[in-house]
Amino acid sequence: MNSTDNNRYARQRILxxxxxxxxAKLAQSTVFIVGCxxxxxxxxxxxxxAGLGRLRIADRDLVEWSNLxxxxxxxxxxxxxxxxxAEAAARRLRAINSTIGVESLAVDVTTRNAESLxxxxxxxxxxxxxxxxxYLLNDVCIKQGKPWVYAGVxxxxxxxxxxxxxxxxxxxxxxxSPPDPGATPTCDTAGVLNSAVAVMxxxxxxxxxxVLLGSPPADTGLxxxxxxxxxxxxxxxxxxxxxPCCAKGNFEFLDARQVSWTTSLCGRNSxxxxxxxxxxxxxxxxxxxxxxxxxxxxxxxLMRFKADDGEMIIFPDGRAIVTNTTDxxxxxxxxxxxxxx
Ligand SMILES: [Zn+2]
Numbered sequence: 001m002n003s004t005d006n007n008r009y010a011r012q013r014i015l016x017x018x019x020x021x022x023x024a025k026l027a028q029s030t031v032f033i034v035g036c037x038x039x040x041x042x043x044x045x046x047x048x049x050a051g052l053g054r055l056r057i058a059d060r061d062l063v064e065w066s067n068l069x070x071x072x073x074x075x076x077x078x079x080x081x082x083x084x085x086a087e088a089a090a091r092r093l094r095a096i097n098s099t100i101g102v103e104s105l106a107v108d109v110t111t112r113n114a115e116s117l118x119x120x121x122x123x124x125x126x127x128x129x130x131x132x133x134x135y136l137l138n139d140v141c142i143k144q145g146k147p148w149v150y151a152g153v154x155x156x157x158x159x160x161x162x163x164x165x166x167x168x169x170x171x172x173x174x175x176x177s178p179p180d181p182g183a184t185p186t187c188d189t190a191g192v193l194n195s196a197v198a199v200m201x202x203x204x205x206x207x208x209x210x211v212l213l214g215s216p217p218a219d220t221g222l223x224x225x226x227x228x229x230x231x232x233x234x235x236x237x238x239x240x241x242x243x244p245c246c247a248k249g250n251f252e253f254l255d256a257r258q259v260s261w262t263t264s265l266c267g268r269n270s271x272x273x274x275x276x277x278x279x280x281x282x283x284x285x286x287x288x289x290x291x292x293x294x295x296x297x298x299x300x301x302l303m304r305f306k307a308d309d310g311e312m313i314i315f316p317d318g319r320a321i322v323t324n325t326t327d328x329x330x331x332x333x334x335x336x337x338x339x340x341x
Contacts, residue, residue, distance in 0.1 A: 008051070008097075008099075009023050009050075009051050012050060012051070017213075017215075018209075018213065022213045023051060025212065025213055025214075026050060026051050026052055026053065026209070026212060026213070027051055027052075027053045028053050029052055029053050029054070029122045029123070029212045030052075030053060030054040030055075030056065030120060030121050030122050031047055031052055031054075031055055031056070031121060031122065031123050031124070031125060031208060031212075032056045032057075032058075032117065032118055032121035032123070032124045032125070033047075033055060033056070033057045033058070033124075033125045033127050034058055034109050034124060034125065034126060034127055034128055034133065034137060035058070035059055035109075035126070035127035035128040035129060035133070036057050036058075036059035036071075036073070036085045036086065036089045036104075036127060037059070037061070037067070037071055037085070037127060037129055038067075038070040038071050038127075038153065038187075038192065038194070038197040038201075039125075039126070039127040039151055039153065039197055039200060039201045039204070040057065040059065040089075040125070040127025041070075041071045041072045041073040041074070041089065041127075042072060042197060042198055042201030042202070042205075043125050043127055043201050043204060043205055043208075044057055044073065044089060044093055045072060045073060045092075045093070045096065046201070046202070046205045047205060047208070048093045048096050048097045048100055048102070049096060049097060050205075050209065051097070051099075051100065052100060053100060053101060054100065054101035054102075054103065055093065055100065055101065055102050055103070056103045056104075056105070056117070056121060057086060057089055057090070057093075057102070057103070057104045057105065058086070058104075058105045058106075058107050058108075058109050058117065059084070059085040059086050059089070059104075059105075059106065060106065060107060060108040060329040060332070060333060061084070061085050061329075061330075061333050062082045062083065062084055062085065062330075063078040063079045063081075063082065063083055063084075063085055063088050064079055064082070064309065065079045066309075067079065067085075069194055070192060070194035070197050071085075073088065073089045073092040073093065074088050074089075074092075075088075075092075084106040085106075086104040086105055086106040086107075087104065087106065089104055090102050090104035105117075108329050108332065109128075109133055109136070109137075110136070111136060111253070111254055111255075111256060114136055114137070114140045114254065115140055115143075115144070115254070118137075118140050118141065118144060118146060119144065121146065122146075122147075122212060123146065123147045123148065123149070123208050123211055123212060124137060124141055124146060124147070124148035124149075125148070125149050125151075125204055125205075125208060126148060126149060126150045126151050126204070127151075129186070129187065129336055129337070130336040130340065131178035131179060131340070132178065132253075132275075132336075134150060134171060134178070135171065135172070135178050135253040136253045136254060138163065138170055138171040138172060138245060138253070139245060139251040139252070139253045139254035139255075140251075140254055141163065141165065141170075142163075142165050142170050142245050142246045142251070143249075143251055143254065145165045145166065146165065147162065147163065147164045147165065147211045147216070148162075148163050149161070149162050149163070149204045149207050149208055149211075150162075150163060150171060151200045151201070151203070151204050152200075153187070153192055153196050153197050153200050154185055154186070154187060154190050154192060155185075155190050155191060155192060155193065155196070156193045156196050156226055156227055156228035156229075157196060157224070157225060157226040157227070157228075158196050158197070158199065158200035158224075158225055159200075159222055159223065159224050159225075160200050160203040160204055160207070160222070160223040160225075161174075161220075161221065161222040161223070161237075162207045162211065162216065162217065162220060164211065164216055164220060165246065167216065167220060168220025168221075168237070168238075168239060169220060169237045169238060169239045169240065169243075169246070170239075170243060170245050170246040171245075172240075172243050172244060172245040172246070173237065173238075173239055173240040173243045173245075173246060173247075174222070174237050174240075176243075176244070179340070180279040180280075180281075180318065181275050181279055181281070181318045181335075181339040181340065182279075182281050182282070182285075182286045182289075182314075182318070182339045182340065183282075183340070184340045185289060185340065186336075186337060186338065186339075186340040187337075188293060188307075188337040188338055189289045189290065189292070189293055189338060189340075190289075193227065193228070195227050196225075196226075196227045196228075199225055199227050200225065203223055203225075219234070219236055220236070220237065221234055221235050221236040221237045222234070222235045222237060262274070262328045262331060262332050269323070269324055269325065269326055270321050270322060270323045270324070270325070270326075271321070271322045271325060271326065271327070271328050271330075271331035271332075272319065272320070272321050272322075273312075273319065273320045273321075273322060273331055273332060273335040274318075274319050275318045275319070279317060279318040280316065280317070281314065281315075281316050281317070281318055283298065283303055283316065286303065286314070286339075287303065290305050290338060293307055293338070294306050294307030294308070294338075295307075301315065301316055302314065302315060305338065307338070309334065309337075310322060310323075310324065310325065310330075310331075310334040311323050311324065312331075312334065312335065312338075314339070318339075320335055320339070322334050322335060
């Protein structure tokens with residue numbers, strides 16, 4: 001350790017909650033950040049500065065201009081060049097702290113790779129923008145006995161909940177099934193305040209540090225914060241002894257390996273996105289949510305939606321064809337962005 005290293009964590013080492021032993025423990029820890037959007041950027045920066053030993057980051061997307069308002073690792077040049085978030089984040093994090101390990105992957109976390117990506121992580125942070133991935137993470141973390149910290153942010157409010165296998169409820173104890181596609185607002189349809197993201201990510205990182213240092217919060221439950229109103233609530237939740245995931249060990253989201261979400265439609269410059277279970281979309285409600293952010297038109301059973309970052313044809317069963325692209329990950333992102341799953 002050189003003198004620079006010695007000074008770097010001085011303000012953190014003198015905290016009784018951390019100390020020299022805690023700092024050494026953090027240097028031995030690996031955290032997996034799933035999704036490097038607004039939450040993931042804040043999480044990664046805080047952990048890199050705190051001296052986490054190794055950060056693994058996965059994101060399937062590219063940096064866009066609309067990200068810069070809240071995704072603090074990215075700069076104008078990243079958006080201008082449309083670089084992958086994984087690449088831009090790694091560059092910035094290495095500049096912030098060259099002494100830690102940064103492994104940044106431009107991949108979609110799916111049923112095919114989730115178990116191996118999570119296997120050697122001590123803890124997982126939710127930086128995702130969709131419920132499909134969160135339920136998959138919940139399955140893998142419960143199966144591997146690994147702590148993870150959920151967060152969701154929309155508008156000026158957000159929620160954070162630690163999921164500590166064996167100690168408290170899992171995601172499915174509280175919300176047994178993900179909402180249907182199109183049933184919930186997303187940041188792209190409802191907006192998001194950057195300070196709300198900062199608060200949720202800070203809560204997540206604090207919980208992560210506590211878990212990694214062996215002093216997890218005594219009560220398990222959900223933080224609900226509205227930064228605009230200044231309201232802060234904590235709701236305690238218990239484990240559900242009938243929970244299909246943590247009580248019965250049915251890892252339905254992980255085991256749905258045969259389900260393929262996306263198919264590139266050969267020769268059509270389009271990708272089909274097919275949710276794993278069929279749903280009945282409320283087109284009228286969907287139209288009201290999508291109209292402020294793009295153009296919406298209906299013809300017969302279809303709804304056409306066009307925004308600055310793409311266009312798609314939506315079917316009543318939740319299926320969509322994302323047109324003018326053959327990039328499966330981009331199509332999946334576009335779908336998640338506006339239909340929220
Ligand atoms: Zn459960």
